Amino acid sequence: MLGEGILKGLAETARNFFGSYFSAERLTTVEYPEQRIAPFEAARVFPFLVYDGTDWQAGLRCVSCQICEKECPPKCIYIEKSKDKKPDALGKPQFYPARFDIDISVCMSCQICVEVCPFEAIKMNTEFELSTNDRFGGLLLDREQLAKSNQYYHEIHATEAAEVDARLAAEKARVAAKATSIAAARAGEGA
Amino acid sequence: MNPSQGDSSIIAQRPEGLPPRTPIEPQSEGELLEIAMGPHHPSTHGVFRMDVTLDGERVVRLKPVFGYLHRNHEKIAESVSYLASMPYTDRLDYLCPLTNNWAYALAVEKLIGQEVPERAEYLRVILGELTRFQNHASSIGFLIQEMGASGTPLMYAFRAREKILDLFEELTGARMMVNYMRFGGCRVDASSAWLDRTRKVVANLPMFVDEFERLLCSNEILMARTQGVGVLRPELAINAGVTGPMLRASGVNYDVRKVDGYGIYNRFNFRVPLGDHWDVYDRFMVRLLEMKESLKILEVALKEIPGGPVMDSKAKIRGLRPKPGEAYGRIESPKGELGFYLISDGGPNPYRYRVRPPSLINLTILEDMCLGHDVADVVLIFGSVDIILGEVDR
Numbered sequence: 001m002l003g004e005g006i007l008k009g010l011a012e013t014a015r016n017f018f019g020s021y022f023s024a025e026r027l028t029t030v031e032y033p034e035q036r037i038a039p040f041e042a043a044r045v046f047p048f049l050v051y052d053g054t055d056w057q058a059g060l061r062c063v064s065c066q067i068c069e070k071e072c073p074p075k076c077i078y079i080e081k082s083k084d085k086k087p088d089a090l091g092k093p094q095f096y097p098a099r100f101d102i103d104i105s106v107c108m109s110c111q112i113c114v115e116v117c118p119f120e121a122i123k124m125n126t127e128f129e130l131s132t133n134d135r136f137g138g139l140l141l142d143r144e145q146l147a148k149s150n151q152y153y154h155e156i157h158a159t160e161a162a163e164v165d166a167r168l169a170a171e172k173a174r175v176a177a178k179a180t181s182i183a184a185a186r187a188g189e190g191a
Numbered sequence: 192m193n194p195s196q197g198d199s200s201i202i203a204q205r206p207e208g209l210p211p212r213t214p215i216e217p218q219s220e221g222e223l224l225e226i227a228m229g230p231h232h233p234s235t236h237g238v239f240r241m242d243v244t245l246d247g248e249r250v251v252r253l254k255p256v257f258g259y260l261h262r263n264h265e266k267i268a269e270s271v272s273y274l275a276s277m278p279y280t281d282r283l284d285y286l287c288p289l290t291n292n293w294a295y296a297l298a299v300e301k302l303i304g305q306e307v308p309e310r311a312e313y314l315r316v317i318l319g320e321l322t323r324f325q326n327h328a329s330s331i332g333f334l335i336q337e338m339g340a341s342g343t344p345l346m347y348a349f350r351a352r353e354k355i356l357d358l359f360e361e362l363t364g365a366r367m368m369v370n371y372m373r374f375g376g377c378r379v380d381a382s383s384a385w386l387d388r389t390r391k392v393v394a395n396l397p398m399f400v401d402e403f404e405r406l407l408c409s410n411e412i413l414m415a416r417t418q419g420v421g422v423l424r425p426e427l428a429i430n431a432g433v434t435g436p437m438l439r440a441s442g443v444n445y446d447v448r449k450v451d452g453y454g455i456y457n458r459f460n461f462r463v464p465l466g467d468h469w470d471v472y473d474r475f476m477v478r479l480l481e482m483k484e485s486l487k488i489l490e491v492a493l494k495e496i497p498g499g500p501v502m503d504s505k506a507k508i509r510g511l512r513p514k515p516g517e518a519y520g521r522i523e524s525p526k527g528e529l530g531f532y533l534i535s536d537g538g539p540n541p542y543r544y545r546v547r548p549p550s551l552i553n554l555t556i557l558e559d560m561c562l563g564h565d566v567a568d569v570v571l572i573f574g575s576v577d578i579i580l581g582e583v584d585r
Binding site for chain 1: 206272275350354357360362365378411413508509
């Protein structure tokens with residue numbers, strides 16, 4: 001019969017329409033500004049710099065090695081290396097970024113900077129409401145705006161941050177063990 | 192083509208057809224009308240122009256004009272490292288970034304002779320087939336939308352796609368710009384919780400396909416608009432290099448998954464849907480059947496996925512300097528054969544980087560399919576090609 005197929009299709013839409021009153025599965029959207037869906041743990045938007053402790057200038061993990069600057073595909077990272085050195089988390093004197101800017105109007109959230117960083121210093125943020133009136137200065141983040149505490153990192157990527165902390169603690173223990181063994185050897189030589 | 196594939200194909204069936212439409216008689220008196228459909232026509236999925244010459248309602252000439260979304264993809268890739276091109280490939284066919292990643296990773300792996308661990312191969316198949324499913328679902332949705340059913344089937348397709356995109360985001364961190372695959376595996380491992388959720392989503396997808404089938408397949412308006420429209424003869428399709436569902440809807444049994452058996456596809460048992468009327472309806476049906484076959488592969492892959500690493504421990508990601516040579520990696524992306532051709536001169540970036548985009552090559556025969564049809568059918572035929580402008584213009 002002509003029109004049978006259309007009626008069959010309409011039955012399907014009717015089932016969906018009435019079904020949406022009973023099954024939450026059929027509703028996938030939320031009313032955004034009022035209701036929010038929590039971001040996934042792996043979610044990524046733009047990078048930020050991690051610092052240990054409470055003082056961002058003292059605790060910044062970045063040693064200004066500039067690998068991320070070189071590897072960044074759209075070249076949105078600008079780093080100026082410091083002239084002097086200051087002790088890092090392991091107590092070794094290291095350079096630090098005198099200037100670290102990320103132009104998030106250029107950044108394409110690919111996470112390659114995070115992957116190549118050997119110091120676990122740069123991670124991905126999940127904050128996405130970043131609109132601003134100033135499209136040039138407002139979207140060029142300097143190191144003060146980029147610096148976020150390790151605690152914040154734990155809040156947004158709990159599992160990943162715990163793994164990173166374990167890795168860093170192991171590294172620190174290894175360095176400390178090496179230092180004590182060297183010190184012991186030196187003490188033995190002296191005696 | 193391998194003749195042994197004959198038994199693994201299925202022919203797309205169609206319900207009792209309607210009487211053929213009487214073609215509009217050409218109006219010989221009067222002038223030809225040239226109109227530019229696009230670049231901002233709502234049916235063109237982006238910025239694409241068709242210069243159509245009309246005799247009354249009938250198309251006598253059609254010239255596709257590409258290039259509005261040209262972003263210099265190949266030249267950029269030649270000036271950055273091998274790793275840095277990976278996120279750019281996401282932006283080619285932005286509906287299916289994971290298959291683009293896969294094709295590029297495959298090409299580089301061939302170039303440097305890199306092995307991929309078993310688990311990563313399974314993950315790639317799972318993600319590739321999920322990508323195929325969501326691409327076909329939304330492309331059918333868009334096709335019906337262009338026919339005038341504004342919204343309903345497209346929204347149903349997007350509801351299913353949303354669940355798949357959530358899986359992508361959970362695993363890779365992004366819904367579309369995933370940047371997930373690496374030379375020698377995948378970037379992060381899938382947790383068992385993710386695999387369980389994927390099994391659950393995949394178990395619900397057949398319901399969606401059945402719903403789609405009941406909603407659309409026997410719809411008289413759809414049949415009247417699509418059957419006998421935009422016929423693409425197999426000879427022309429082969430000569431023009433058309434691949435993917437387009438070619439299979441023209442009755443040619445050619446699927447790179449079967450022919451090449453890249454990755455681990457030769458372990459899976461699936462059929463290749465073929466069309467025997469070569470028209471828009473066949474392209475629609477072939478996509479629908481391919482979704483079902485994808486689900487079959489997914490079920491098996493999710494059951495069989497082994498443990499182990501997802502990244503070859505010897506794989507080098509940063510500072511790749513392949514030996515001088517060339518490699519061509521190709522996969523069956525949802526739109527057709529997607530290939531990456533790389534030439535290395537031993538430097539840190541490719542000497543030549545070339546993409547074989549299925550969308551562009553499938554689009555070249557648009558005029559041959561549209562000639563003699565009404566201007567309203569042009570929109571439909573164009574929709575049935577299933578292109579993404581990001582891949583056409585690169």
